[in-house]
Amino acid sequence: MRVLSMPLIVAALLVGCSDDPDPTPTPPDSGVPRQDAGVPPEDAGVPPEDAGVPPEDAGVLPSGPPVPQGPPNVPEFSPAFPQQTRAPAIQSQTAIQVTEIASGFRNPWAIAFLPDQRMLVTEKATGSLYIVTPQGAKSPAVAGLPAVDARGQGGLLDVEVGPDYAQSKLIYWTYAEPRTGGNGLAVARAQLVDGAQPRVEEVQVIFRMMPTLESTLHSGGRLVFTPDGKLFVTLGERSILAGRVQARDVKSHFGKVVRINPDGSVPQDNPYVNTAGAKPEIWSVGHRNVLSAALDSQNRLWTVEMGPKGGDELNRPEKGKDYGWPTIGYGEEYSGAPIHDSPQGPGMEQPVYYWDPVIAPSGMAIYTGTLFPEWRNDIFVGGLVSQALVRLMVRNDLVVGEEHLLKDRAERIREVVQGPDGALYLLTDATNGKLLKVTPR
Numbered sequence: 001m002r003v004l005s006m007p008l009i010v011a012a013l014l015v016g017c018s019d020d021p022d023p024t025p026t027p028p029d030s031g032v033p034r035q036d037a038g039v040p041p042e043d044a045g046v047p048p049e050d051a052g053v054p055p056e057d058a059g060v061l062p063s064g065p066p067v068p069q070g071p072p073n074v075p076e077f078s079p080a081f082p083q084q085t086r087a088p089a090i091q092s093q094t095a096i097q098v099t100e101i102a103s104g105f106r107n108p109w110a111i112a113f114l115p116d117q118r119m120l121v122t123e124k125a126t127g128s129l130y131i132v133t134p135q136g137a138k139s140p141a142v143a144g145l146p147a148v149d150a151r152g153q154g155g156l157l158d159v160e161v162g163p164d165y166a167q168s169k170l171i172y173w174t175y176a177e178p179r180t181g182g183n184g185l186a187v188a189r190a191q192l193v194d195g196a197q198p199r200v201e202e203v204q205v206i207f208r209m210m211p212t213l214e215s216t217l218h219s220g221g222r223l224v225f226t227p228d229g230k231l232f233v234t235l236g237e238r239s240i241l242a243g244r245v246q247a248r249d250v251k252s253h254f255g256k257v258v259r260i261n262p263d264g265s266v267p268q269d270n271p272y273v274n275t276a277g278a279k280p281e282i283w284s285v286g287h288r289n290v291l292s293a294a295l296d297s298q299n300r301l302w303t304v305e306m307g308p309k310g311g312d313e314l315n316r317p318e319k320g321k322d323y324g325w326p327t328i329g330y331g332e333e334y335s336g337a338p339i340h341d342s343p344q345g346p347g348m349e350q351p352v353y354y355w356d357p358v359i360a361p362s363g364m365a366i367y368t369g370t371l372f373p374e375w376r377n378d379i380f381v382g383g384l385v386s387q388a389l390v391r392l393m394v395r396n397d398l399v400v401g402e403e404h405l406l407k408d409r410a411e412r413i414r415e416v417v418q419g420p421d422g423a424l425y426l427l428t429d430a431t432n433g434k435l436l437k438v439t440p441r
């Protein structure tokens, strides 16, 4: 328990604005601080986990020490239950091969597969969308996308192929929309016109995160379609205090997961449709910056959010529930100032798992393929600061093992997608970003 005086709480809120370990490169003259300033590569040079625990032994759960990592930033905070952090390190039995399919992307952010196995790839910094063949040939930038506010963590973010793409040709994407008085995340859709000079037509903005605020940070922006035809959109709280304080307020979209129909209309079974003043798109509240989202084999949504220093969280956001930010949580400000007086509180959900020190998550896939039978139902999360492909073994909705893959590559992993072939496809976050494919060796 950390006991804070009110002035300390206010001071903590004021200082903890823009220091995520998500160092999206920022032009030196933009006035936006680099988000990774002072965050050490806490595990650089540490050999990969060698616990040697066979992860898939029938009925036997992994045991032993966690993935090698630094000491917790906030040792005063104890997990709410034993499996909530520092799961035993595990090691994949399948040897893996990493193939570089393409490179030269400027801070790529997301991948989506077209039915013919070509990929849509977004570039955050330039706002460009490309079509990439499985062999790595890149189209010219798709014409017709609206302008983005590319400063800081903004830009062109996620992309998804519509569930009815074969008929509609609709693709969906998120981006930081420049607006009068600031900016905000928007979701657009349009028809993709394929060909030597691809373009989109009939662009419709189907959702706008409100209110408009001037911030280049914490937009969230992941899109997840569900088999029942709904669309989840993850939203950050803008980082600055004016946004952070709205994360649990149902009158604001900040710090929420929202659920909409593909045309932007509101499903009438959303939890706040009958609450006066509430944003009816809201699904769950109290999130910080959700940059990873995926469905499991039961079509339940899982997310990982970028937390404060020592507070990255895996959650399974349920309808109408409150995940606590900024009132409760693990970790502290990147300045070292405290944020919370307790990691737990009444009426607010606990994360399934948290990381202290952080991994700095982005991108997520829950494995359903056959190329890696031992990975079935495991959660994969891209790690930015941790420079790892993080694998979580989950049993009964608890994390029972953790592995950090690809540490030897020392690359920031921005995106993780399972391809139609059962391989994992990754994007590295760099000014010369790569599209990588992970298969058994």
Ligand SMILES: [Ca+2]
Pocket (backbone or CB within 6 Å): 286, 313, 323, 324, 325, 328, 329, 349, 350, 351
């Ligand atoms: Ca939380």
